[in-house]
Amino acid sequence: MKIFLAFFVAVGSIVTLGDAGCIAERRKPWWPHKGCMINGKIYPLGHIERTEFCYKCDCEKDQIRCCSCMIDPPQYDGEKCKVIFNRKTCDYDVVQKDDPSKECFSYSRMC
Incomplete structure (x- = not known):
């Protein structure tokens, strides 16, 4: 075990x-x-x-x-954005480095 x-x-x-x-x-x-x-x-x-x-x-x-269920975000602007794992949704949130309260564009994913 x-x-x-x-x-x-x-x-x-x-x-x-x-x-x-x-x-x-x-x-x-x-x-x-x-x-x-x-x-x-x-x-x-x-x-x-x-x-x-x-x-x-x-x-x-x-x-x-x-x-x-995890799938890496396919594409996002790595200079302006960062990826944060959201365990509640089992997904990645792609947010702005300077202001994490704002999302960055990325392709949608599903689990």
Whole structure:
């Protein structure tokens, strides 16, 4: 379980640096009978639209499969703008360096 949790923490930490990816994990004996465990949180069997670490998952009787919702912003003005990860929306906010309250133009993304 420690390896599983460490993996999710590591992926959650670096997800802001990488592209979308998927993982699969076989059921562990200590998981609840009618659900899956992700980062110590129990999720019911079935589709999980979004976890706290921005994954979409499918919890099945014998395994869990999760894919990252994160997609790097495709293009923005790097001289005037910066990218900030917004964990609430599982997306990147592209804002002006001089005034982070103002958004910069970037292409829309979906999870």
